[in-house]
Amino acid sequence: MEPTLDRKSRVALLVEHVESPRHKGALESADVVVPGGSPECGGSVTVYLQGDGNGGVEALTWTGQGDTISMGSTSIVVDRIVSEKLTMDEILAEDYDQLVDLIGRDIIRNRKRHATLGLSTIKAAVRQYQKKIRTTQPKTRS
Amino acid sequence: MTEQEILDKGYANPDALVSTQWVADNLDNTENYRIVESDEDVLLYDIGHVPNSVKIDWVEDLNDPLMRDYLDPEHFANLMAEKGIGPDTTVIFYGDRNNWWATYALWVFRLFGHENVKVMDGGRVKWEAEGREMTQDVPSFPRAEYPVPERDDSRIRAFKEDVDKHLDVSGPLVDVRSPGEYKGELLHMPDYPQEGALRGGHIPGAANVPWARAVREDGTFKSADELRGIYEGEAGLSDGEDVIAYCRIGERSSHTWFVLSYLLGYDNVRNYDGSWTEWGNLVRAPIER
Numbered sequence: 051m052e053p054t055l056d057r058k059s060r061v062a063l064l065v066e067h068v069e070s071p072r073h074k075g076a077l078e079s080a081d082v083v084v085p086g087g088s089p090e091c092g093g094s095v096t097v098y099l100q101g102d103g104n105g106g107v108e109a110l111t112w113t114g115q116g117d118t119i120s121m122g123s124t125s126i127v128v129d130r131i132v133s134e135k136l137t138m139d140e141i142l143a144e145d146y147d148q149l150v151d152l153i154g155r156d157i158i159r160n161r162k163r164h165a166t167l168g169l170s171t172i173k174a175a176v177r178q179y180q181k182k183i184r185t186t187q188p189k190t191r192s
Numbered sequence: 193m194t195e196q197e198i199l200d201k202g203y204a205n206p207d208a209l210v211s212t213q214w215v216a217d218n219l220d221n222t223e224n225y226r227i228v229e230s231d232e233d234v235l236l237y238d239i240g241h242v243p244n245s246v247k248i249d250w251v252e253d254l255n256d257p258l259m260r261d262y263l264d265p266e267h268f269a270n271l272m273a274e275k276g277i278g279p280d281t282t283v284i285f286y287g288d289r290n291n292w293w294a295t296y297a298l299w300v301f302r303l304f305g306h307e308n309v310k311v312m313d314g315g316r317v318k319w320e321a322e323g324r325e326m327t328q329d330v331p332s333f334p335r336a337e338y339p340v341p342e343r344d345d346s347r348i349r350a351f352k353e354d355v356d357k358h359l360d361v362s363g364p365l366v367d368v369r370s371p372g373e374y375k376g377e378l379l380h381m382p383d384y385p386q387e388g389a390l391r392g393g394h395i396p397g398a399a400n401v402p403w404a405r406a407v408r409e410d411g412t413f414k415s416a417d418e419l420r421g422i423y424e425g426e427a428g429l430s431d432g433e434d435v436i437a438y439c440r441i442g443e444r445s446s447h448t449w450f451v452l453s454y455l456l457g458y459d460n461v462r463n464y465d466g467s468w469t470e471w472g473n474l475v476r477a478p479i480e481r
Contacts, residue, residue: 058238061235061238061239064235065235065239088440092232112251116233117232117233117234117235118233118235118236118239119233119235120236156280157235159251159252160251160252161234
């Protein structure tokens with residue numbers, strides 16, 4: 051995927067997301083709450099995920115602090131997952147490189163970790179949710 | 193804050209700092225000075241910066257892309273030439289996060305023997321809080337002549353072997369990471385184990401003084417008396433000793449290196465840039481929690 055906007059517009063998009071972050075805030079009804087990143091290096095996020103019990107996402111929010119790339123890209127990713135109603139499996143299949151391309155390699159260069167902080171933590175939350183569902187469901191004999 | 197207020201803070205080397213007002217007054221003196229912004233948040237310079245400042249990014253500009261090391265002397269000379277910095281240009285560093293990355297860049301400049309370096313006290317946050325001019329215009333300066341320097345890794349940089357020797361004589365170490373990292377409670381982020389370390393904790397005997405304790409709420413450095421209270425009173429360091437500072441990759445500890453070397457005037461402070469990402473992964477390296 052080639053970035054469709056020029057560098058300045060893509061920087062402006064990240065800044066706009068930092069200034070008006072989407073779906074930011076704690077979620078009391080979350081099934082799993084997963085932290086990621088380092089508050090001292092690049093940024094940290096906490097992902098709040100509530101499943102619909104059927105492989106879909108009921109609600110997804112995040113909190114965090116960090117640089118423009120990590121916070122902007124987290125907001126962009128969460129916004130996309132929520133608005134496109136991605137399933138848990140679709141979230142796990144999300145490609146880090148595509149995200150980097152979307153934001154722009156010219157911006158991210160060697161800070162890929164910052165750009166993928168949000169997505170990697172969301173994936174960790176999905177895996178934790180799926181593990182939780184597996185271990186809490188009653189075992190049936192086949 | 194004025195230069196008098198910097199003098200009033202009682203530092204060993206007050207010339208190592210300039211005020212935001214001084215920078216505002218000298219923006220156009222680009223013959224003798226070069227203002228360099230160095231940030232954690234690499235996009236801040238794009239969003240707006242001090243007029244006539246240039247950006248130096250520690251990730252892209254100061255690291256060797258292949259070896260875990262800083263750039264080599266040829267690349268440093270070329271970087272200086274590109275930014276219009278000559279060997280006698282005084283470089284004024286500022287940045288986000290209480291000048292954390294600014295002092296890191298300054299430390300790298302010193303490895304190459306660039307001695308005319310200063311920090312804008314208060315950094316980017318103070319400049320912004322005072323409502324001073326910011327621009328998105330990227331200045332261009334004539335290419336400078338910068339002879340290829342020698343890099344001296346012996347005086348202000350420590351390697352793993354130096355830390356080993358330091359442990360043998362119980363030399364003073366200061367761990368400037370957060371208490372959680374120091375105690376071994378925080379390791380790395382999910383999916384990115386390579387960014388962290390296999391084991392958490394600290395180098396045996398290291399005192400823990402989180403780097404940002406050297407800074408006031410407005411981003412300026414604390415006074416010499418306050419700093420001595422922290423580093424000498426609490427952490428037990430003293431001038432004349434051979435001190436090694438470290439953090440995760442050597443960036444936060446360059447801030448503490450600046451405080452101890454310039455503001456308190458310690459003669460022998462080295463920054464161990466291998467830091468926890470090296471020590472915490474090293475086979476048979478002793479660790480305390």
